[in-house]
Amino acid sequence: MYAVRILLTLIPFIWTIGLLPFANRVKPLVLGLPFLAFWLVAGIIIAFLCIKALYSLDSKKNEERDA
Numbered sequence: 001m002y003a004v005r006i007l008l009t010l011i012p013f014i015w016t017i018g019l020l021p022f023a024n025r026v027k028p029l030v031l032g033l034p035f036l037a038f039w040l041v042a043g044i045i046i047a048f049l050c051i052k053a054l055y056s057l058d059s060k061k062n063e064e065r066d067a
Contacts, residue, residue: 001057004057005054005057008050008053008054008057009050009054011046011047011050012043012046012047012050015042015043015046015047016040016043020039023035023036023039024036
């Protein structure tokens with residue numbers, strides 16, 4: 001479970017910093033946005049989902065501890 005938390009924590013950083021050189025281009029247009037802008041918006045959504053998953057994992061752990 002600890003490895004899953006570390007992975008969920010690192011995914012947004014790897015998405016924005018590690019993979020950014022591969023996404024640094026203007027074309028193609030995706031949903032009317034340059035590819036880099038779409039990549040950053042997708043990164044925000046990915047970060048939100050990772051934080052939500054971390055929160056649910058933590059709340060389950062707290063429920064088990066309290067019970």
